[in-house]
Amino acid sequence: MADAYDYDLFTIGAGSGGVRASRVAAGHGARVAVAEEYRVGGTCVIRGCVPKKMLVYGAHFAEDLVDAEAFGWTIENKRFDWRALRDSVQGDVTRLEGLYGETLASHNVTVFHERATITGPHEVTLASGRRLTARFILVATGARPHVPDFPGNEHVITSNEAFHLEAVPRRILIAGGGYIANEFAGIFNAFGAKVTIANRSETILRGYDEGVRDRLLQISMAKGITFLFMAELEWVTKQDDGTLLVKLTGQEPAAYDAVMVATGRVPNTEGLGLETVGVELGPRGEIVVDAYSKTSIDHIYAVGDVTDRVQLTPVAIREGQAFADSVFGPGAPYAVDHSCVPSAVFSHPPIAAVGLTEGEARNKLGSIRVYQADFRPMKNVLAGRNERSLYKMIVDAATDRIVGLHMIGPEAPEILQAAAIAVKAGLTKADFDATIAIHPTMAEELVLFK
Structure with missing residues (x-):
């Protein structure tokens, strides 16, 4: 590896793709550093698929405890404690974050717990002002929930905040028709909330088979979830009692205790200094890469949701592995096959x-x-x-x-x-x-x- 640089690889973002790429590159003998401004583990581990699946497991007990009676079980005085589940989930998230950190440490990867920006060719600058050089730079900063622009949008929550609520809302409006909207609808419904999904189109789960998504719609409605179609958020006003008055397209204003937006995710590319070195971005702000995850600049690569190819954790991991093997490994470079990718919606x-x-x-x-x-x-x-x-x-x-x-x-x-x-x-x-x-x-x- 070239000693002219401080590191052979500098990774910006310690999510699933960034951690895998850094660990594998270090295993190939590269000198690797990672900068993470929030928590090691990224969206999936900290505020995405892992804690969400734990909430899904918790929600399943709502029906299981009822069904158990038909199997001979008598369960008395059953009750649900949201805070107990919330805190247990967050405790396990902290445990997993520690394991991710241990994995990087065991591979001698240096971790900087601060923001890093690209400030020149082969150069990054940490928030502390320290400048470092690297033979290759990998951007793996993921994506964030998209919050539409409308009056009162400061009163809404996203999936990020849903894991930290003080209580289950009595009435919650979820804007969106994708997998995040339908998953949290099932979760909150099972926990006793009155759930309404407002979707701007006539179709939920666009991209999934029509028969399957129609079946979910039927089952969800039977469970008491309300669906409003061709309905977009126009405004949200916080009332004196703390509730939210919401105006949706084609609907009369209605009050809710919480409003959650689940209207897609946007790549985290702002403020990274990509324009400094001329990295090409796409129309949604995503980093444009080739089949080998290389950007328009030869020494800068990108993997995971920040590229907006397939926004799934296993895909980011596979991309990170392929990048590290191809750039630092002994074998021939190879690309990830993004066709025929399996997926799941953890609805109910x-x-x-x-x-x-x-x-x-x-x-x-x-x-x-x-x-x-x-x-x-x-x-x-x-x-x-x-x-x-x-x-x-x-x-x-x-x-x-x-x-x-x-x-x-x-x-x-x-x-x-x-x-x-x-x-x-x-x-x-x-x-x-x-x-x-x-x-x-x-x-x-x-x-x-x-």
């Missing part, structure tokens, strides 16, 4: 998907076969719960290859993880048919499609 019940939706497959392939399993899980039958699951398999009629799997039902993400391998590998419907089912399971529906 959860959704999992990989590959083409039915609509996408028809447009792309023309002739397809669609297989469906619409069933009530065994647990729901005994509990007297009418909630039904839906599994869909999309097959290319010309080749019999499975090009999409879409599921809504209990443990759908856990089931799909293994099935996604089959879709990625290009297996056929005949391959699934030849696999003997594990009975009785929900997952067996995947090999029983007729």
Whole structure:
């Protein structure tokens, strides 16, 4: 490595992608430093998928404790304590943050707990004023919740603040129709809040299969969640009693105890000094990169949500790994394949998907076969719960290859993880048919499609 620089790699941002890239690069022998102005671990660990999934687990008990009676259990004096769950979750977040820090330390990665900006070619300046040089600079600063511009937007919260509320709001309005909106709607509904989702379009979960998202809409409404479509926030006013009076497009003003916006995420590129060295940005402020995560400047790379390619933690990790291996490893450079990425929505019940939706497959392939399993899980039958699951398999009629799997039902993400391998590998419907089912399971529906 070149000794002309203080470090071989300087990473700005210690989230999932930045930590993976830094650790792997150090493992290849690079001298690595990381600057993180907030907490090590990034969005996923600190204020995203990890604490959210813990809240989802907590929310599941609301129905499980009711259903348990049908299985012979008597549970007396049950009650929910939001603060107990909140504090337990935050305690585990702190534990995970420490583990991330230990991982970097064990690989001799230097961590600067302050902001860093790019101030020249191969140069960064820390908030303390210290200037450092690096052979390569990696930007992994992630993204943040988008807050629309409207009068009173200072009164709303985002998913960042949702983890730290003093109490569960009695009435909460969630603006947005994506995965974050639907996940928190399920969480707060299970905890006893009256939840309203206001979506600016007519469709929730754009990009997911129509049949699956329609099923979630039906189930969510049956659980008591209200949906308002073609409704955007016009203004929010804080009233004397602390409640929020909200005006939505096409609706009369209504009062809520909290308003949460979940209207997408924007890359964190402001104030990094990218313009100083001429790094190209896209229309949403994202860093433009090539297949190998290189920016328009040869020695500057970027991975994760700040590039706005696929905003998912596992994708950021894979990009960080590929960058470190390609730039510092002994093998040939390689790029991450962003096609056929599996994803999940941890709604109630959860959704999992990989590959083409039915609509996408028809447009792309023309002739397809669609297989469906619409069933009530065994647990729901005994509990007297009418909630039904839906599994869909999309097959290319010309080749019999499975090009999409879409599921809504209990443990759908856990089931799909293994099935996604089959879709990625290009297996056929005949391959699934030849696999003997594990009975009785929900997952067996995947090999029983007729």
